[in-house]
Amino acid sequence: MFTRYLIKPGAPQWLWVLGVIGDFLLFGGILFAFLQAIPARFRRPFIVTLTFLAGLIYSVEFFWPADPKTQMNFLTPLRLKLGEATKVVYAFALGLGTYNLIRFHGSNLIRKRPGWHNNLAFFISFAAMMGVGFWAYYAPSSKAAANAYNMLFEGIVGALGATMFSTIGFYIVSAAYRAFRIRSGEATLMLLAAFIVMLGQVPVGAYLTSGIPSGGVLRNLRLENLSYWILSQPNMAAQRGIWFGIEIGALAMALRQWLSLERGSFFEREL
Amino acid sequence: MFDWLSDSHVTTTVTMWIGALGTLAIYSILYKENPAYRLAEHIFIGAAAGYGIFITWSETLKPAWWDQITKGNWYWVFALIAGAMFYFIYSKRYVWISRIIFGTLMGLIAGGAFKAFVGVNVDRISASFKPIAGKGLNAVEIANNLLFIVVLLAVMAYFFFSFEHKTPLRRAPAQLGRWCLMFAFGAMFGFTVMARMSLLIGRIYFLLHDWLHIAR
Amino acid sequence: MNIFERLQHIDRRIMYALLVVAIAAPLIWRINLPVVVTPAVRGVYDTFDKMPADKIALIVVYWGAGTVAETGPETAAMMRQLFMQNKKFALLPFDPQGSKFATDSAKALAKEYGKKYGIDWVHWGYQPISNLVPLLQSFPGNIKGTFRTDAYGTPMDKIPMMRNVNTLRDIGVVADITSSGELDTWIAYVQATYRDAKGRYRVPMVYGPTAIIAPEGFNALDAGQIQGMLMGMKGAAEYEKLLSAEGFATRAAGALSTSHLLIVVLIILGNIGYVMSRRRGEG
Numbered sequence: 001m002f003t004r005y006l007i008k009p010g011a012p013q014w015l016w017v018l019g020v021i022g023d024f025l026l027f028g029g030i031l032f033a034f035l036q037a038i039p040a041r042f043r044r045p046f047i048v049t050l051t052f053l054a055g056l057i058y059s060v061e062f063f064w065p066a067d068p069k070t071q072m073n074f075l076t077p078l079r080l081k082l083g084e085a086t087k088v089v090y091a092f093a094l095g096l097g098t099y100n101l102i103r104f105h106g107s108n109l110i111r112k113r114p115g116w117h118n119n120l121a122f123f124i125s126f127a128a129m130m131g132v133g134f135w136a137y138y139a140p141s142s143k144a145a146a147n148a149y150n151m152l153f154e155g156i157v158g159a160l161g162a163t164m165f166s167t168i169g170f171y172i173v174s175a176a177y178r179a180f181r182i183r184s185g186e187a188t189l190m191l192l193a194a195f196i197v198m199l200g201q202v203p204v205g206a207y208l209t210s211g212i213p214s215g216g217v218l219r220n221l222r223l224e225n226l227s228y229w230i231l232s233q234p235n236m237a238a239q240r241g242i243w244f245g246i247e248i249g250a251l252a253m254a255l256r257q258w259l260s261l262e263r264g265s266f267f268e269r270e271l
Numbered sequence: 272m273f274d275w276l277s278d279s280h281v282t283t284t285v286t287m288w289i290g291a292l293g294t295l296a297i298y299s300i301l302y303k304e305n306p307a308y309r310l311a312e313h314i315f316i317g318a319a320a321g322y323g324i325f326i327t328w329s330e331t332l333k334p335a336w337w338d339q340i341t342k343g344n345w346y347w348v349f350a351l352i353a354g355a356m357f358y359f360i361y362s363k364r365y366v367w368i369s370r371i372i373f374g375t376l377m378g379l380i381a382g383g384a385f386k387a388f389v390g391v392n393v394d395r396i397s398a399s400f401k402p403i404a405g406k407g408l409n410a411v412e413i414a415n416n417l418l419f420i421v422v423l424l425a426v427m428a429y430f431f432f433s434f435e436h437k438t439p440l441r442r443a444p445a446q447l448g449r450w451c452l453m454f455a456f457g458a459m460f461g462f463t464v465m466a467r468m469s470l471l472i473g474r475i476y477f478l479l480h481d482w483l484h485i486a487r
Numbered sequence: 488m489n490i491f492e493r494l495q496h497i498d499r500r501i502m503y504a505l506l507v508v509a510i511a512a513p514l515i516w517r518i519n520l521p522v523v524v525t526p527a528v529r530g531v532y533d534t535f536d537k538m539p540a541d542k543i544a545l546i547v548v549y550w551g552a553g554t555v556a557e558t559g560p561e562t563a564a565m566m567r568q569l570f571m572q573n574k575k576f577a578l579l580p581f582d583p584q585g586s587k588f589a590t591d592s593a594k595a596l597a598k599e600y601g602k603k604y605g606i607d608w609v610h611w612g613y614q615p616i617s618n619l620v621p622l623l624q625s626f627p628g629n630i631k632g633t634f635r636t637d638a639y640g641t642p643m644d645k646i647p648m649m650r651n652v653n654t655l656r657d658i659g660v661v662a663d664i665t666s667s668g669e670l671d672t673w674i675a676y677v678q679a680t681y682r683d684a685k686g687r688y689r690v691p692m693v694y695g696p697t698a699i700i701a702p703e704g705f706n707a708l709d710a711g712q713i714q715g716m717l718m719g720m721k722g723a724a725e726y727e728k729l730l731s732a733e734g735f736a737t738r739a740a741g742a743l744s745t746s747h748l749l750i751v752v753l754i755i756l757g758n759i760g761y762v763m764s765r766r767r768g769e770g
Binding site: 003004008009011013016020023024027028031032035043046047048050051052053054055056057058059062063082084085086087088089090091092093094095096097098099101105115117118119121122123124125126127128129130131133134137143144145147148150151152153154155156157158159160161162163164165166167168169170172176185186187189190191192193194195196197198201202227230231233234235236237238239240241242243244245247250251254255257258260 | 273276277278279282285286287288289290291293294297298300301309310311312313314315316317318319320321322323324325326327328329331332335336337340341342343345347348349350351352353354355357358360361367368370371372374375376377378379380381382383384385386388389391392395396399415418419420422423424425426427429430448449450451452453454455456457458459460461462463464465467468470471473474477
Binding site for chain 2: 587
């Protein structure tokens with residue numbers, strides 16, 4: 001109501017903020033009161049119905065015949081509107097993870113648990129990255145802001161993020177060394193495939209078998225060709241088989257979710 | 272005090288050093304657990320979380336939501352109300368309200384599953400019917416197609432758990448499928464190694480080339 | 488402990504040190520080994536090559552800092568080919584970090600090739616991955632209705648290269664560069680939904696996964712759902728060879744070779760120790 005009738009486009013930002021807060025409290029309060037008025041025994045059916053109706057939109061839109069010329073049916077325009085709305089709603093969910101982080105690190109910091117200085121470092125870097133980001137965004141002409149933003153993004157987020165993932169490279173070497181033992185025929189076959197692909201996919205494989213002619217039947221014994229054949233033929237067939245199994249399971253799971261048959265975080269206790 | 276921030280040369284150098292020292296701090300875990308690693312880890316998590324907040328606002332919420340409201344599309348306020356429902360998950364008394372929004376969104380995704388299943392698999396199923404005879408096929412293609420059919424059926428037989436693999440007729444294809452799977456897993460492992468090595472090479476290249484200038 | 492038992496229990500710190508040397512040495516002293524272009528990578532190059540100049544490419548970025556060494560060169564190589572061939576593209580990131588990396592890469596390449604934002608390339612703005620499915624269902628029929636503004640708040644109608652880009656028909660190639668497996672979501676909601684009169688996919692698609700998920704991509708490649716695929720950093724090196732433009736991936740190919748060779752040697756040594764120990768034990 002505030003943003004519809006009282007505040008017009010062109011009004012200062014702080015007025016819009018107040019208006020949005022006012023509308024949020026007003027409409028949110030009405031919705032909250034309505035939801036609280038629902039008797040406890042009707043809450044589960046209410047959620048189940050909403051879940052079903054939400055799924056019905058996309059599934060009916062898929063099954064309903066479409067106009068051959070426009071490829072659309074009567075539900076297709078709703079897709080566009082839903083797409084825009086859910087994009088924004090999902091974005092608000094980001095706060096869930098952030099709240100958890102703040103709660104966890106804040107609790108350690110307030111209680112001065114061992115290593116609390118690390119939790120303090122978390123908050124400093126959190127505030128710094130967010131602050132510098134907003135600074136660069138709202139002061140696009142400021143070189144200092146742009147440099148500070150790049151400094152923190154590339155120096156911390158980019159560099160440390162990449163490093164975290166790269167440590168697995170070390171672990172995979174020691175894990176492969178310890179685990180790959182030719183204890184059985186299957187293990188030997190797995191090892192053989194791994195060796196051919198590992199060497200064939202990198203230039204050294206082409207170098208090692210460069211003496212084999214590149215024409216005729218024998219070219220298939222060159223590591224790079226053998227490796228590609230393994231990937232595009234037997235591996236691909238096995239991936240297809242695995243994929244069909246996964247897809248059938250996923251479809252069954254989706255049906256169970258849609259019909260709220262799945263026991264899980266929704267209904268394991270009284271609502 | 273912050274005049275140096277306007278100098279790109281200085282900030283580039285500082286960025287390099289922050290990245291390099293942070294990288295070495297993270298790698299110190301390979302020797303053993305230590306305070307430098309823990310500090311670097313927490314700094315990274317904080318910066319990544321802060322960056323996520325900023326980018327969500329600047330590239331999604333502001334253009335798609337806030338700017339819409341300030342243009343007069345007041346009904347977008349309801350998106351905020353819907354988004355706020357997520358946060359009832361933290362309330363023991365009102366947690367059921369969060370189930371409404373979670374259920375609705377999961378219903379939307381589940382409803383799209385039929386389309387996803389048909390869209391992805393129809394072409395893959397039809398592509399699985401490979402010709403093993405006919406004009407235009409040479410011996411290599413026929414052999415590859417036969418191999419494909421055998422491997423596919425064997426792998427699918429392995430995952431068919433509706434009946435026990437008691438008789439040789441059921442056990443043999445499943446056993447062959449197992450062998451085919453091990454072969455495929457070996458190939459997948461080869462790629463996994465390549466992926467991890469690539470990431471490691473990226474970081475070592477950064478240290479040697481960008482920081483120490485000893486790599487070309 | 489005899490030699491064969493020692494071979495089974497090499498200290499991990501020695502292995503880590505050897506790995507660092509195996510990677511660092513080729514980066515410092517260049518090793519020139521042949522990079523062989525695979526048919527899958529050739530498919531990516533040919534797909535962009537055949538794209539009509541009046542359409543734009545859509546480069547979907549779903550990777551972050553963790554995989555920048557693989558997907559960064561893939562993204563850069565694709566953008567490089569498009570700039571080289573004077574073709575336009577739009578960036579559509581689903582990862583906030585990837586958004587920044589890809590944008591920086593595009594800006595650097597645009598400077599190299601004298602290209603301008605809004606005329607030769609555009610950024611459609613970061614989209615949360617949780618919104619992937621609704622987005623894929625809405626944008627093919629109405630791009631400007633779905634993405635009202637670019638990443639910098641400029642209305643799409645005001646961006647020169649977007650004036651005639653309204654639906655999926657105006658997109659020539661979709662390139663999915665990713666560190667996770669949402670290719671099938673694109674295939675289901677975009678490729679399979681929008682077909683031409685002969686039932687073929689309207690828009691060709693190419694795939695740029697990390698090497699971990701590349702084996703699964705052969706599934707889609709065989710079914711004709713994608714026309715080409717880069718396989719991690721090695722794929723990017725092959726692509727750079729096709730473009731005759733040496734980038735990070737080409738320089739790193741030597742290090743990739745030596746590191747793989749080291750792992751193979753270590754596994755062989757471990758197995759020699761294992762087999763000989765077993766024989767001695769049985770003896």
